[in-house]
Amino acid sequence: xxxxxxxxxxxxxxxxxxxxxxxxxxxxxxxxxxxxxxxxxxxxxxxxxxxxxxxxxxxxxxxxxxxxxxxxxxxxxxxxxxxxxxxxxxxxxxxxxxxxxxxxxxxxxxxxxxxxxxxxxxxxxxxxxxxxxxxxxxxxxxxxxxxxxxxxxxxxxxxxxxxxxxxxxxxxxxxxxxxxxxxxxxxxxxxxxxxxxxxxxxxxxxxxxxxxxxxxxxxxxxxxxxxxxxxxxxxxxxxxxxxxxxxxxxxxxxxxxxxxxxxxxxxxxxxxxxxxxxxxxxxxxxxxxxxxxxxxxxxxxxxxxxxxxxxxxxxxxxxxxxxxxxxxxxxxxxxxxxxxxxxxxxxxxxxxxxxxxxxxxxxxxxxxxxxxxxxxxxxxxxxxxxxxxxxxxxxxxxxxxxxxxxxxxxxxxxxxxxxxxxxxxxxxxxxxxxxxxxxxxxxxxxxxxxxxxxxxxxxx
Amino acid sequence: xxxxxxxxxxxxxxxxxxxxxxxxxxxxxxxxxxxxxxxxxxxxxxxxxxxxxxxxxxxxxxxxxxxxxxxxxxxxxxxxxxxxxxxxxxxxxxxxxxxxxxxxxxxxxxxxxxxxxxxxxxxxxxxxxxxxxxxxxxxxxxxxxxxxxxxxxxxxxxxxxxxxxxxxxxxxxxxxxxxxxxxxxxxxxxxxxxxxxxxxxxxxxxxxxxxxxxxxxxxxxxxxxxxxxxxxxxxxxxxxxxxxxxxxxxxxxxxxxxxxxxxxxxxxxxxxxxxxxxxxxxxxxxxxxxxxxxxxxxxxxxxxxxxxxxxxxxxxxxxxxxxxxxxxxxxxxxxxxxxxxxxxxxxxxxxxxxxxxxxxxxxxxxxxxxxxxxxxxxxxxxxxxxxxxxxxxxxxxxxxxxxxxxxxxxxxxxxxxxxxxxxxxxxxxxxxxxxxxxxxxxxxxxxxxxxxxxxxxxxx
Numbered sequence: 054x055x056x057x058x059x060x061x062x063x064x065x066x067x068x069x070x071x072x073x074x075x076x077x078x079x080x081x082x083x084x085x086x087x088x089x090x091x092x093x094x095x096x097x098x099x100x101x102x103x104x105x106x107x108x109x110x111x112x113x114x115x116x117x118x119x120x121x122x123x124x125x126x127x128x129x130x131x132x133x134x135x136x137x138x139x140x141x142x143x144x145x146x147x148x149x150x151x152x153x154x155x156x157x158x159x160x161x162x163x164x165x166x167x168x169x170x171x172x173x174x175x176x177x178x179x180x181x182x183x184x185x186x187x188x189x190x191x192x193x194x195x196x197x198x199x200x201x202x203x204x205x206x207x208x209x210x211x212x213x214x215x216x217x218x219x220x221x222x223x224x225x226x227x228x229x230x231x232x233x234x235x236x237x238x239x240x241x242x243x244x245x246x247x248x249x250x251x252x253x254x255x256x257x258x259x260x261x262x263x264x265x266x267x268x269x270x271x272x273x274x275x276x277x278x279x280x281x282x283x284x285x286x287x288x289x290x291x292x293x294x295x296x297x298x299x300x301x302x303x304x305x306x307x308x309x310x311x312x313x314x315x316x317x318x319x320x321x322x323x324x325x326x327x328x329x330x331x332x333x334x335x336x337x338x339x340x341x342x343x344x345x346x347x348x349x350x351x352x353x354x355x356x357x358x359x360x361x362x363x364x365x366x367x368x369x370x371x372x373x374x375x376x377x378x379x380x381x382x383x384x385x386x387x388x389x390x391x392x393x394x395x396x397x398x399x400x401x402x403x404x405x406x407x408x409x410x411x412x413x414x415x416x417x418x419x420x421x422x423x424x425x426x427x428x429x430x431x432x433x434x435x436x437x438x439x440x441x442x443x444x445x446x447x448x449x450x451x452x453x454x455x456x457x458x459x460x461x462x463x464x465x466x467x468x469x470x471x472x473x474x475x476x477x478x479x480x481x482x483x484x485x486x487x488x489x490x491x492x493x494x495x496x497x498x499x500x501x502x503x504x505x506x507x508x509x510x511x512x513x
Numbered sequence: 514x515x516x517x518x519x520x521x522x523x524x525x526x527x528x529x530x531x532x533x534x535x536x537x538x539x540x541x542x543x544x545x546x547x548x549x550x551x552x553x554x555x556x557x558x559x560x561x562x563x564x565x566x567x568x569x570x571x572x573x574x575x576x577x578x579x580x581x582x583x584x585x586x587x588x589x590x591x592x593x594x595x596x597x598x599x600x601x602x603x604x605x606x607x608x609x610x611x612x613x614x615x616x617x618x619x620x621x622x623x624x625x626x627x628x629x630x631x632x633x634x635x636x637x638x639x640x641x642x643x644x645x646x647x648x649x650x651x652x653x654x655x656x657x658x659x660x661x662x663x664x665x666x667x668x669x670x671x672x673x674x675x676x677x678x679x680x681x682x683x684x685x686x687x688x689x690x691x692x693x694x695x696x697x698x699x700x701x702x703x704x705x706x707x708x709x710x711x712x713x714x715x716x717x718x719x720x721x722x723x724x725x726x727x728x729x730x731x732x733x734x735x736x737x738x739x740x741x742x743x744x745x746x747x748x749x750x751x752x753x754x755x756x757x758x759x760x761x762x763x764x765x766x767x768x769x770x771x772x773x774x775x776x777x778x779x780x781x782x783x784x785x786x787x788x789x790x791x792x793x794x795x796x797x798x799x800x801x802x803x804x805x806x807x808x809x810x811x812x813x814x815x816x817x818x819x820x821x822x823x824x825x826x827x828x829x830x831x832x833x834x835x836x837x838x839x840x841x842x843x844x845x846x847x848x849x850x851x852x853x854x855x856x857x858x859x860x861x862x863x864x865x866x867x868x869x870x871x872x873x874x875x876x877x878x879x880x881x882x883x884x885x886x887x888x889x890x891x892x893x894x895x896x897x898x899x900x901x902x903x904x905x906x907x908x909x910x911x912x913x914x915x916x917x918x919x920x921x922x923x924x925x926x927x928x929x930x931x932x933x934x935x936x937x938x939x940x941x942x943x944x945x946x947x948x949x950x951x952x953x954x955x956x957x958x959x960x961x962x963x964x965x966x967x968x969x970x971x972x973x
Contacts, residue, residue: 154860155755156751156754156755156858156859156860157858157859157860158754179757200700201700201704203698207697207698208697212698214704214707215675224947224951228947229947230944230945230947230948230951231945231948232944232948234858234923234924234925235858235859235923236856236857236858236889236890236923236924236925236928237667237668237856237859237887237888237889237890237928238663238667238672238856238885238888238889238890238928238929239856239925239927239928239943240660240661240711240927240928240929240930240931240932241925241926241927241932241936241940241943241944242932242940242943242944242948242949242952242970242971243708243711243712243716243952243955243956243970244661244674244707244708244710244711244712245948245951245952247674247704247707247708248703248704248707248708250704251700251703251704252703252704256703267759268757268758268759269757291616294616294618295615295616297639297728297729298728299727299728336800337797337799337800337803339797339799339800340796340797340799340800343797396696396697396698396699397696398614398616398617398694398695398696399616399617399695399697400614400616400617425698427697428697428698429696429697429698430696430697430698463694463695463696464694464696465694465696465699465701466701467699467700467701468696468697468698468699468700469698469700470700471700472700472701472702476701480701480702483699483701483702484690484692484701484702485690485691487684487688487689487690488690488691488692488702488705489702491684491690491705491959492702492703492705494958494959495703495955495958495959496703497958498954498955498957498958499951499954499955510702510703511702
């Protein structure tokens with residue numbers, strides 16, 4: 054517990070209305086999007102300028118309390134779950150787009166800007182910010198940067214780190230630096246910027262973010278293909294890439310997910326198929342036509358039962374809803390949804406899908422799998438009930454086995470959700486102990502009092 | 514000086530033929546591509562496996578000598594110049610392409626692979642490795658990764674770091690880790706990989722590198738446009754980007770460079786023009802035709818005197834030679850060529866070009882400027898003689914002023930050559946002292962004995 058004298062000092066840094074210690078408020082901030090994890094913070098603080106943040110960080114070093122930064126709290130690895138003796142630093146009010154520079158194709162934003170709001174603003178002027186995490190309508194850019202979030206357009210356009218050109222960061226010692234800038238190329242000094250990206254709030258607090266924008270693709274074509282087997286869907290993905298086509302989107306849904314989506318969203322999806330692919334190609338109209346035709350051919354050659362091609366923007370949105378609503382659709386079927394995030398090299402997607410099926414049978418748990426098949430990034434999602442300890446135990450064992458199998462295939466335990474609390478005990482499987490020790494060495498050097506989001510990613 | 518007993522231990526780690534201490538050998542390894550800098554190493558060692566490197570690194574920690582890793586030694590910021598009490602670790606023999614994975618579009622290579630050799634190998638099978646530094650015919654991938662090299666295709670395709678998916682690294686303590694892999698997305702733990710990229714041999718020695726490949730563009734169109742003023746060339750670049758066209762290449766040559774190139778390569782370039790742009794668009798044939806037409810229109814609208822469009826691959830090569838030979842052409846005119854590497858936000862290229870002209874007049878030095886105009890990355894190149902101390906003094910003052918002006922425009926002191934020895938005293942101008950202290954803190958933590966390439970990037 055943080056001493057009341059320290060809480061008093063904290064409250065004096067910000068206006069009264071920006072400091073919360075009531076039980077209701079603590080409960081509100083005690084969890085994020087991750088199941089099975091929660092912890093009450095000692096207080097919540099909403100700083101309104103970077104000097105306040107610096108002040109808070111310096112006080113944390115002096116008084117030895119911890120700071121857990123938080124955007125919208127949509128994270129799926131427990132990155133913003135409070136820890137012992139901590140305050141939550143709520144950045145959600147930092148929601149201004151500060152500048153859109155149409156000459157250099159960049160945008161300076163505050164970390165609390167909602168991702169889809171940025172999409173809308175830049176698309177109005179013919180520009181494009183590709184990263185589109187599943188939670189894009191509620192998550193914040195700051196959280197996206199902290200977790201290096203992905204999304205549906207990752208295959209062609211990359212993930213958040215590919216669009217961060219600069220960061221203003223409050224360091225663990227309270228000092229403030231800017232790394233990066235509007236230069237397309239910059240190799241002066243170490244690449245601190247990319248090291249902060251994905252560091253999950255453990256190395257610094259972002260106060261301003263400079264993003265790269267690109268010209269908006271002229272047009273796009275969205276398709277949905279149904280398959281009788283998972284393996285046919287997997288082969289289709291490989292066949293498309295082998296044709297040297299890189300679609301913007303190649304998303305996979307398995308049978309369980311399809312049924313839940315149809316039940317939830319009533320899109321008219323057939324519920325007797327084994328899997329479907331959502332495919333989107335974008336760019337110049339001629340290229341889109343040509344690539345779409347080739348994609349359709351790949352689907353047919355790999356036994357697609359039916360292929361739907363969106364004729365209008367509205368139809369495209371409806372097809373995309375099948376994928377966009379996957380998590381919500383699964384989540385409403387059972388009290389607890391454990392969403393995992395393994396990634397394997399693209400060539401191993403079909404094998405991995407099969408392994409997930411085998412493992413879910415072995416442990417007798419219900420898993421619906423969907424994900425970014427083109428990226429090899431799959432979300433096997435366990436539908437369970439956290440009050441059923443026995444089943445949760447089996448689910449945990451199943452996930453451990455899924456992680457091990459993914460890593461055997463050259464994969465990783467998390468493609469876009471982060472390590473956080475939820476996956477830190479598995480980090481050694483993918484990184485090895487020596488690399489973790491290297492990470493620890495850097496964390497200790499930059500944050501010797503371990504005040505910034507301690508216990509996330511790894512224990513010190 | 515390294516003690517002879519230590520040299521003996523070193524020589525016992527590798528075969529005799531891979532350890533050199535003769536004066537001739539020391540002289541050969543005493544310099545790299547950077548003018549005005551040289552230093553004799555105490556020995557040169559050519560390890561043949563990673564265990565030997567680990568052994569050497571551990572001995573360096575025990576006996577307190579330094580290790581300067583080196584590829585082809587083409588660097589332009591002094592990154593591979595020997596320091597006091599050091600051995601050079603020559604990695605140029607590690608020149609095997611270990612695997613090209615056509616399913617996952619990746620290549621595992623040894624660090625000593627020559628960049629253009631990799632280009633040729635992957636293009637044979639319809640794939641593409643975009644980074645193409647000026648020295649691509651002699652430089653190594655390891656050096657490219659250590660410096661995060663750019664090239665002519667950076668505008669559309671990005672730089673080396675955008676293509677490094679994994680690294681095997683011998684750490685400063687001699688331990689070996691692998692970071693990254695074939696996963697398109699991976700956020701497990703801190704992003705060590707991107708932190709090693711561009712760390713200029715100060716944080717680790719690369720022993721294997723996993724690169725991302727992309728499908729080879731179907732076709733391309735190369736153009737050369739001549740202008741009566743620098744400002745017209747600058748405006749053309751902005752006009753092209755404003756049309757939402759991202760060419761693969763937008764290269765600029767000023768009058769001095771054009772004259773030297775023509776004198777050297779006899780390409781039939783007019784020597785009375787003020788500047789030229791080399792432009793290349795690539796991709797789908799229809800898009801290429803359309804974009805090329807728009808590019809030509811932008812050139813005309815901004816007063817291009819003449820526009821040459823390559824009709825064949827050979828003609829394209831000839832046009833590209835105008836740019837590719839710029840450095841060599843300038844270098845042969847005077848005994849010493851000091852090549853700088855500032856970058857400014859794209860929108861400020863025209864202003865920066867003007868400032869360089871004003872500064873070169875003020876200090877009465879001859880500067881030829883060429884560079885990646887689309888990236889804002891310019892190479893103002895001073896033609897001088899290192900024996901003329903007085904002129905070198907003026908050149909140094911001129912460059913300092915150029916750096917300051919670049920930074921005022923939001924630019925940086927190095928876009929693709931690195932900080933090394935040559936630019937470390939200016940690093941604070943772009944990064945600020947607090948960020949440098951953050952870099953130092955990490956370096957000290959990972960390399961407490963400062964054995965890996967000490968004195969490069971910054972002093973400890």
